[in-house]
Amino acid sequence: MSDTMQARLKKTVVLVGMMGAGKTAVGKALAIALDAPFLDSDAEIEKAANMTIPEIFERDGEPFFRLKERQVISRLLEKERGILSTGGGAYMAAANRDIISEKGVAVWLNADLDLLWSRVRHKDTRPLLRVPEPLAALTRLYEERVPVYAMADLTVPSDPGISIDDMAMRVIEALKTRPDVLEVQG
Template sequence: MTRSIFLVGPMGAGKSTIGKLMAAQLQLPFVDTDKVLEERTGADIPWIFDVEGEAGFRRRESEILEELCRGDSHIIGTGGGIVLLEENRRQLQKYGYVVYLQANIDQLLERTSKNSNRPLLRVPNPRQRIAEILQEREPLYREVADIICDTNDLSPKQASLLVAERLSNLLSG
């Protein structure tokens, strides 16, 4: 069984950016579950949410996760809500090392404010919505995490080096 490195955390925590840097460092391929979903469907995430709702999106997301878990080792950036389904949490823990990339509300709001591809933040008060999402998901991120890395005030390169160091400690310890 191969072991991948799964990056979990809220939107804006840096999963895709940090994942790409880690993939280069560790010489592993990087896969973003949202990008795979968009490529397979030929539609962007907001459109899938509009047409199929969040439940339809989560079903598709789970199918992609299951497929990736059965493949070669990768660095895998997951969608922020992948931890909502119990089966996904089991798969993350069974097939890889899970890194929870953590950031505070101010950082998340700043990092997501320029991206309109975030259907859950199409609300009058994005700060409040981020707070609600964190309250719901924080315990689930912690439940699956082998490592927790705070990305507040770190550049993507600094964060990727921190994650690599913590993974090395985990694997050698």
Template sequence: MNHPRCIVLVGMPGSGKTTVGRELAKRLGLRFMDSDHEIEVRTGVKIPTIFEIEGEEGFRKRETHTLDELTHESGMVLATGGGAVIKPENRALLSSRGVVIYLNVPPHVLWERTRHDRSRPLLQVPDPRGRLQQLFVARDPLYREAAHVIVEGGRGTPHAMVRMIEKELQTLCEH
């Protein structure tokens, strides 16, 4: 199968972008990159620290710069941070430079996956479950706007999601 230049995974925190992305890259013989991890490597600090010092706006600027650089590369699967689609310029550059796959996972499943994770700054609030629901309502249309493919997740294993993505990519590459 001919692969797109860059395969980009978007979705909510806990949707499986990193886990699915690693397996997808391995199966397709591509490199795997995680934009949040790359930001941490470049800054030398964890994302919660960036949020603490620079706020969400400062983090989002760094995120846009990193996404811009990473999407100029080819032969990779790129997992983005959950909020990467907030900025219109990010949605535009992601959808124009790669095939964007939205891992759509229901909020109740996201809650089960993230409720013990203290490394997610936007979920460190009194009602993280409610916050996840709010984020989902706000971001779902943005993920859909950027996506070329929507994969329904949350019910199967990461392996099953990779198989669904491979099938969708095959269909895209045939057209």
């Protein structure tokens, strides 16, 4: 962002999308560019539970995790305005979509399956991909989730080779279309 442009966040920007879409990395860059706090629902859940997400999935199961996720997202949206990165499955729950629409704005970081696979295939931190055929699992999740992500307030396409900072700038450009979310001065 140029030094002359000032922007004020009026609502929390909630980044949604598949694992590997860049929600955390782009969220951090966006928070710096907009001088806003960065919040990560997965990190908050881990802190509260004193366990990693994979450990929570293994010990308590996905339904328990989704309940905690909803509580954390709700709490974070009640707090200060900022940039909130959510887990890939968070937006799938209607209750989460409702509270995000009510208190913030959902921005879908839309990356295609090939790009997502290139980013997540070597990571073992994804509990939903700890299966014998992770690409098939990712493909199934992608096909299930894309129609729901498409309901987000704003969609920002991600391309192979785009930098994190350029992706953050794409999000800012999309947010400029929403004066109820981002007030630009100067």
